[in-house]
Amino acid sequence: xxxxxxxxxxxxxxxDIADNIARLQGYVREAAAKGAQLVVLQELHNSxxxxxxENTKLCDLAEPxxxxxxxxxxALARELGIVxxxxxxxxxxxxxxxxxxxxxxxxxxxxxxxxxxxxxDDPLFYEKFYFTPGDMGFQPIKTSLATLGILVCWDxxxxxxxxxxxxxxxxxxxxxxxIGGVPTDPDWEQAQQRQAWQLVQRxxxxxxxxxxxxxxxxxxxxxxxxxxxxxxxxxHSFATGAQGELLTEFEKAEExxxxxxxxxxxxxxxxxxxxxxxxxxxxxxxxxxxxxxLD
Amino acid sequence: xxxxxxxxxxxxxxxDIADNIARLQGYVREAAAKGAQLVVLQELHNSxxxxxxENTKLCDLAEPxxxxxxxxxxALARELGIVxxxxxxxxxxxxxxxxxxxxxxxxxxxxxxxxxxxxxDDPLFYEKFYFTPGDMGFQPIKTSLATLGILVCWDxxxxxxxxxxxxxxxxxxxxxxxIGGVPTDPDWEQAQQRQAWQLVQRxxxxxxxxxxxxxxxxxxxxxxxxxxxxxxxxxHSFATGAQGELLTEFEKAEExxxxxxxxxxxxxxxxxxxxxxxxxxxxxxxxxxxxxxLD
Numbered sequence: 271x272x273x274x275x276x277x278x279x280x281x282x283x284x285x286d287i288a289d290n291i292a293r294l295q296g297y298v299r300e301a302a303a304k305g306a307q308l309v310v311l312q313e314l315h316n317s318x319x320x321x322x323x324e325n326t327k328l329c330d331l332a333e334p335x336x337x338x339x340x341x342x343x344x345a346l347a348r349e350l351g352i353v354x355x356x357x358x359x360x361x362x363x364x365x366x367x368x369x370x371x372x373x374x375x376x377x378x379x380x381x382x383x384x385x386x387x388x389x390x391d392d393p394l395f396y397e398k399f400y401f402t403p404g405d406m407g408f409q410p411i412k413t414s415l416a417t418l419g420i421l422v423c424w425d426x427x428x429x430x431x432x433x434x435x436x437x438x439x440x441x442x443x444x445x446x447x448x449i450g451g452v453p454t455d456p457d458w459e460q461a462q463q464r465q466a467w468q469l470v471q472r473x474x475x476x477x478x479x480x481x482x483x484x485x486x487x488x489x490x491x492x493x494x495x496x497x498x499x500x501x502x503x504x505x506h507s508f509a510t511g512a513q514g515e516l517l518t519e520f521e522k523a524e525e526x527x528x529x530x531x532x533x534x535x536x537x538x539x540x541x542x543x544x545x546x547x548x549x550x551x552x553x554x555x556x557x558x559x560x561x562x563x564l565d
Numbered sequence: 566x567x568x569x570x571x572x573x574x575x576x577x578x579x580x581d582i583a584d585n586i587a588r589l590q591g592y593v594r595e596a597a598a599k600g601a602q603l604v605v606l607q608e609l610h611n612s613x614x615x616x617x618x619e620n621t622k623l624c625d626l627a628e629p630x631x632x633x634x635x636x637x638x639x640a641l642a643r644e645l646g647i648v649x650x651x652x653x654x655x656x657x658x659x660x661x662x663x664x665x666x667x668x669x670x671x672x673x674x675x676x677x678x679x680x681x682x683x684x685x686d687d688p689l690f691y692e693k694f695y696f697t698p699g700d701m702g703f704q705p706i707k708t709s710l711a712t713l714g715i716l717v718c719w720d721x722x723x724x725x726x727x728x729x730x731x732x733x734x735x736x737x738x739x740x741x742x743x744i745g746g747v748p749t750d751p752d753w754e755q756a757q758q759r760q761a762w763q764l765v766q767r768x769x770x771x772x773x774x775x776x777x778x779x780x781x782x783x784x785x786x787x788x789x790x791x792x793x794x795x796x797x798x799x800x801h802s803f804a805t806g807a808q809g810e811l812l813t814e815f816e817k818a819e820e821x822x823x824x825x826x827x828x829x830x831x832x833x834x835x836x837x838x839x840x841x842x843x844x845x846x847x848x849x850x851x852x853x854x855x856x857x858x859l860d
Binding site for chain 1: 682683684685687698702703719722723724725726727728729732733734757758760761764765766767768769771772808809810838839840841842844845846847849850851852853854855856857858859
């Protein structure tokens with residue numbers, strides 16, 4: 271057994287960034303106190319989910335990497351001797367911003383980063399306005415604990431992304447995310463959407479024989495334009511083992527920490543039993559590199 | 566709404582091929598009488614699942630396409646005015662056999678065939694001995710009812726196969742299958758495996774915005790070598806809508822017909838709401854055409 275104890279922090283955010291960060295850091299300490307070796311935070315955890323409107327002023331929220339967040343959370347990682355997965359609004363240069371996950375090593379240094387590759391855009395989730403699509407590909411990040419396949423939110427719908435991380439050596443898949451319901455969708459449909467969201471990610475776990483760790487935000491965040499009632503984030507952060515089995519799942523409105531233990535040797539066990547990677551038809555997948563196959 | 570009523574036939578098989586076929590044809594009639602426009606049979610439905618041993622004599626079970634099964638089921642398709650999905654052991658030439666699905670049109674003609682692309686091989690499922698891997702790619706089959714993305718059993722674990730069918734125009738995914746438990750796996754593990762089997766396919770439904778129809782066999786089939794207690798087939802055939810939601814699910818030991826109605830227009834609805842295909846990073850998926858990314 272090669273056990274890894276992972277802390278998952280699900281929280282609500284407000285316009286008070288200092289308070290958001292103070293609570294995050296408190297939960298990271300709590301996770302470490304509960305034995306977590308690796309702590310995962312939700313997508314864009316420092317602020318409100320600002321993509322509900324298209325507003326150039328909000329680019330002020332972006333920060334360089336390295337920058338203030340990698341400094342302060344890096345100090346915390348070093349103090350606690352843990353690995354931390356951040357999700358930041360990266361300012362690369364004026365006119366180029368990214369939605370970027372950063373992995374901090376146990377000594378506080380930056381182990382690596384991942385720039386969100388698949389960028390969504392739909393009402394209240396206007397991410398294409400803010401985020402330049404990632405240009406670093408699907409490269410897992412090596413840490414002293416394990417090789418982490420970090421993906422972000424909308425990436426979670428893409429089997430290609432999960433597979434690419436697996437083929438590039440990821441030992442587990444980690445998804446910081448910010449997903450919720452919009453008031454135009456009725457309750458039954460939000461329930462079906464939330465189920466679909468979990469299903470597809472558990473499917474990635476099964477198809478690749480890897481644990482999946484998904485950390486979402488919770489709470490209602492009002493629409494700053496006043497045109498809608500905003501986003502009701504789903505919470506329901508969850509973790510699976512290497513065969514898609516649920517290890518833990520938060521409640522919708524739950525705020526706080528859960529620590530889950532995954533066994534990284536389970537992947538070898540399930541991949542020996544069901545060796546999907548052995549039988550991939552790489553001679554016949556050309557259409558996967560096309561937008562559409564028929565024209 | 567563009568409704569399609571699909572009959573699913575889950576049955577057990579014995580060494581009495583004539584009886585297996587007679588029961589299948591009875592269930593096809595029952596499905597048509599219940600309004601099915603399309604009927605799907607399980608993998609290798611005419612016989613026992615013969616791949617529990619490697620025995621050249623069993624190649625006698627193979628038949629040409631067109632051949633006896635396409636003749637007799639073709640006559641039935643014509644009589645009932647329905648489309649039927651068969652799963653046959655194809656004899657192409659001595660030394661080349663395939664695991665092949667055949668779609669029969671409402672006039673009894675052959676609409677198209679699909680040769681299983683991903684071939685498994687594990688204890689009691691020695692398929693690599695019998696089946697040459699398919700050489701027709703992932704081409705959906707056009708029928709008067711819809712364009713069918715037919716895949717077979719082991720294919721169900723591959724997101725690549727489902728995506729390829731979707732990109733090539735499939736309007737639904739159909740999986741004839743023969744999966745069950747082996748006695749060396751304890752009950753908890755079989756339960757987890759069966760859940761993984763359903764999860765990954767519901768995940769394909771979500772990722773591609775397509776209904777999934779999976780028809781499995783039921784019953785225990787003894788190991789002809791006497792070295793084990795054979796395979797306990799899982800049954801649990803199921804169908805989903807275009808967002809992975811379960812529409813119906815058989816019991817494990819249930820034998821018979823269920824008719825499920827899918828709405829082919831739901832795919833456009835869910836793909837407009839969550840346009841995953843719009844945002845695929847086809848510039849960054851090269852590793853999907855490799856066996857492994859690191860060497």
